[in-house]
Amino acid sequence: xxxxxxxxxxxxxxxxxxxxxxxxxxxxxxxxxxxxxxxxxxxxxxxxxxxxxxxxxxxxxxxxxxxxxxxxxxxxxxxxxxxxxxxxxxxxxxxxxxxxxxxxxxxxxxxxxxxxxxxxxxxxxxxxxxxxxxxxxxxxxxxxxxxxxxxxxxxxxxxxxxxxxxxxxxxxxxxxxxxxxxxxxxxxxxxxxxxxxxxxxxxxxxxxxxxxxxxxxxxxxxxxxxxxxxxxxxxxxxxxxxxxxxxxxxxxxxxxxxxxxxxxxxxxxxxxxxxxxxxxxxxxxxxxxxxxxxxxxxxxxxxxxxxxxxxxxxxxxxxxxxxxxxxxxxxxxxxxxxxxxxxxxxxxxxxxxxxxxxxxxxxxxxxxxxxxxxxxxx
Numbered sequence: 001x002x003x004x005x006x007x008x009x010x011x012x013x014x015x016x017x018x019x020x021x022x023x024x025x026x027x028x029x030x031x032x033x034x035x036x037x038x039x040x041x042x043x044x045x046x047x048x049x050x051x052x053x054x055x056x057x058x059x060x061x062x063x064x065x066x067x068x069x070x071x072x073x074x075x076x077x078x079x080x081x082x083x084x085x086x087x088x089x090x091x092x093x094x095x096x097x098x099x100x101x102x103x104x105x106x107x108x109x110x111x112x113x114x115x116x117x118x119x120x121x122x123x124x125x126x127x128x129x130x131x132x133x134x135x136x137x138x139x140x141x142x143x144x145x146x147x148x149x150x151x152x153x154x155x156x157x158x159x160x161x162x163x164x165x166x167x168x169x170x171x172x173x174x175x176x177x178x179x180x181x182x183x184x185x186x187x188x189x190x191x192x193x194x195x196x197x198x199x200x201x202x203x204x205x206x207x208x209x210x211x212x213x214x215x216x217x218x219x220x221x222x223x224x225x226x227x228x229x230x231x232x233x234x235x236x237x238x239x240x241x242x243x244x245x246x247x248x249x250x251x252x253x254x255x256x257x258x259x260x261x262x263x264x265x266x267x268x269x270x271x272x273x274x275x276x277x278x279x280x281x282x283x284x285x286x287x288x289x290x291x292x293x294x295x296x297x298x299x300x301x302x303x304x305x306x307x308x309x310x311x312x313x314x315x316x317x318x319x320x321x322x323x324x325x326x327x328x329x330x331x332x333x334x335x336x337x338x339x340x341x342x343x344x345x346x347x348x349x350x351x352x353x354x355x356x357x358x359x360x361x362x363x364x365x366x367x368x369x370x371x372x373x374x375x376x377x378x
Contacts, residue, residue, distance in 0.1 A: 005034050005162050005197060016197050038162055049151040056194050057109055064108030070094055074126055082106055093127040100130045101241050103193040103201050110144040132232060133221030142223045150190045153329050160336035161195045169237040169280035171271055172202060173359050175263055175367060176246035176253050177290035182206060184290040188244050191334050203236045204244035237278035245271045256298050260291035261367045269356035276347060281339035284359050286366040289332030292377055294322040330377050333370055337362055
């Protein structure tokens with residue numbers, strides 16, 4: 001039994017078993033439901049793209065009741081017209097679920113055929129975005145597009161997804177890589193939305209550059225990401241959401257392929273302090289694949305100085321130099337490890353650093369195992 005599924009009630013487990021069509025579920029005790037769902041999660045990441053997309057579609061369809069219509073009306077008296085969230089009287093945009101915690105498609109499915117409806121509601125702006133900028137409609141559009149990378153291009157394989165808590169705050173702590181774009185942040189967000197028992201959002205935080213670039217910074221925020229600041233991190237955890245962090249920062253992101261999967265220092269443990277403050281479990285995550293998408297030949301300090309001329313606020317010390325403008329179709333593997341409890345409220349700075357180092361050591365150990373076990377990049 002793992003923490004994510006164990007946090008669900010028997011009624012929630014039964015609903016999930018029904019959504020996944022587990023035979024004999026009505027006669028199962030809670031422990032049996034947990035065991036059956038855990039076994040299903042362990043095999044889900046190894047299915048082919050078509051089977052995994054089909055399983056995702058079936059799971060998402062259970063979250064919306066297409067036969068009922070939302071009772072929300074605009075100030076002008078126009079009805080919403082969207083289907084309601086399951087067990088609610090309103091759609092996911094107008095209060096049927098906590099749309100800022102759960103990634104539920106407004107029509108209960110992802111697809112190009114849903115875009116006219118999505119764009120209509122984006123134009124009407126009849127729903128709320130959260131204080132950090134998450135726009136559920138824009139996020140859904142991006143989710144649908146990036147799933148091509150997730151399922152078909154990178155063919156992400158997942159282990160231990162049931163370690164992700166299904167309720168309340170948690171900090172997902174991962175190794176970092178990419179050199180060009182934060183693909184690992186996107187894949188982490190997609191993994192939990194696509195594979196977890198409940199499609200929770202992971203609110204990934206990133207450094208200045210992705211919050212300053214035109215267009216990209218707006219899409220980054222609207223997709224659900226946030227700024228790498230204590231204020232944003234505390235708000236996400238205080239609201240009971242999932243926080244995704246990459247403590248290596250720029251040093252991990254910008255490193256040559258010769259140092260691939262060698263974890264850099266985890267800073268001063270700020271993510272542990274945030275978890276301690278909000279009593280949020282810490283879930284280590286090991287990602288293999290991100291380092292070879294744009295294999296960096298070397299890191300240039302000269303280019304970094306040019307970046308700082310354009311963006312003086314940047315703290316970047318080196319810029320990775322790579323040759324391929326198109327990402328390589330590397331097969332990814334993502335493994336979620338057992339959660340750690342945060343340090344106690346009265347923990348001193350040394351205990352914070354020790355917890356940070358323990359998480360770093362666990363991720364490094366698993367990365368070594370995963371890299372050694374894989375048969376090839378593609």
